Amino acid sequence: MPRAEHAISREDISDNALKVMYRLNNAGFSAYLVGGCVRDLMLGHKPKDFDVVTNATPEQIKGLFRNCRLIGRRFRLAHIVFGREIIEVATFRGHHNEDPSVAKQDDEGQLLRDNVFGTIEEDAERRDFTFNAMYYDVATFSVTDFANGINAIKRGEVDLIGDPEVRYREDPVRMLRAVRFAAKLDMTINPRTAKPIKELAHLLSNIPPARLFEEMLKLFLSGHGLQTFRLLREYNLLEPLFPMLGKVFAAPDSKEIGLIELVLKNTDERINTGQRVTPAFLIATLLWYPVEEHATKLQSEAGLNGHDAFNIAMGDILHRQSQRIMIPKRFSTVVRDIWHLQQRLPRRFGRRAFQLLSHPKFRAAYDFLLARGRTEGGDLLELADWWTQFQDASPANQKKMLNTLRQEEGREPRKRRRPRKPKSDSHAQ
Incomplete structure (x- = not known):
């Protein structure tokens, strides 16, 4: 031309x-x-x-x-x-x-x-x-x-050159690319190109975890993550990437799918309006329910307390997922912070609320709590709404909110202890 x-x-x-x-x-x-x-x-x-x-x-x-x-x-x-x-x-x-x-x-x-x-x-x-x-x-x-x-x-078609089965076997990541292009360009996958995908999806387990991490970023952090996620589910390509979520992907109306889709929708909006996003937030979302489930299992089977069970569950789930998709430490550390703060955000008495507000990852943890609340409703949504009001309230209103919270919980404010007078030291100079 x-x-x-x-x-x-x-x-x-x-x-x-x-x-x-x-x-x-x-x-x-x-x-x-x-x-x-x-x-x-x-x-x-x-x-x-x-x-x-x-x-x-x-x-x-x-x-x-x-x-x-x-x-x-x-x-x-x-x-x-x-x-x-x-x-x-x-x-x-x-x-x-x-x-x-x-x-x-x-x-x-x-x-x-x-x-x-x-x-x-x-x-x-x-x-x-x-x-x-x-x-x-x-x-x-x-x-x-x-x-x-x-x-x-x-x-408006995504179509492979040559025999699709041969081309997918040469490089299984081409299956992910077919889905990504279909979502990004608002196209359909040609039937000839689509036919072998479900049968060959398992070949993705042969791809090095580091390469799959880069592919995950392209799939979900390019401004078309929600549509990409839905196409990946349609072609059975999610389970090879996130094996622990196999049962979740089979249940279309589950709270797990609801949370993931809500976060991907918000992520797309942020990307398409020029705002920053972090892979850590997406990873925290995808693996949150496996962490909760594993922590509960550890409590019941190993007799651990909730705090210890949750900490062990976080490490176990991140390790298992890293066998399939590498999670660099700079992101896994943030993921742990977001998860750990989910356990601390309900505990707001005394100085705790102000200490949480000053935490470097408070905003990410709050956003995650809000997404969970909007997905599950109930007490979680009430907690998220409380934090929404508290962080923007004046100091006087923040104090009122904490006092109201104490009254609702039936707690008496702690009496301040008088500081002890220092003992005289005859050897002091």
Whole structure:
């Protein structure tokens, strides 16, 4: 498609991506924008990042850019760093061959190593979805569509290139990507592409936990988390990611599903209005009921008190989940704070209410309590409403609220003890 037949303009492309392509071109190499950025530009969306593909090898790319670092074991990539922006540059991928030093698959057909270079045509065949096999050439301002991606966009369909079962076995994460694109682009998954997903969902257990953590962030923290969650449930892809929630996902009207959907809806609203979100809040939501259930079980079976049972349950549940999806410590620590404060928020007498207000994670814990209250109602909602009023009340009204609370609970305010007079010390200087 020459420039007159598509809507992509250089004004919509990152200056740094243009610099990378021009330098590769000037060094005698071909260079194209490819994948999601071209798809989004064709749809009139603003791309989140820009990926470049070239016939230069990773070592040749590194030789052209001082700000380049090579990454990846399964397939070598070049990251060219411009401050906060990273332009990812890949060499054209080729078809697999029998040489295990450059390509290797396991018994399920999953690619373990994939350093096979090839031509642009072979690279297009190796792309996952048809609308991701469009290439923008900055030298001619043209777009080459190798797999009828334009037609898929017009039909509103997510469609894999090649045999879906083979492609999913090569990389099971493609099943998650199919769902994510369907939610993000408001498309449906082509029946041919959708058919093998439920049968092959178990293959996600072969994916390293660290990679699944990154995929989880893309699934739920891209502004379309609620719709993504519903599609993941529809295709039985949630249980391989969160095995402890298997029973929950089978019950569509449960309080567990209600809490998760409410939090995802709020998260989408925050993301789409430019507010900050943290993965810790989502993880706390997904695993809250397993923690409660496990703590109750520990109390009844091991005879532990509520405090000890809850602390052990938190550690057990986070450890089990980390076997499937890695949870970095910077997030698991916040998750523990949010959970622990759920036990403290009901205890508001004396100075406790003010101490809780000054806790660094009070706001996150309060938001979580509010979501629980709106899901379950009853005493939880009353408690959440009390904290809603208390944190915004004047000091005088806060004192009145605490006095009212004491009266309702039938508690007498503690009498202040008179400070003891210090004993005289004859040896003091």
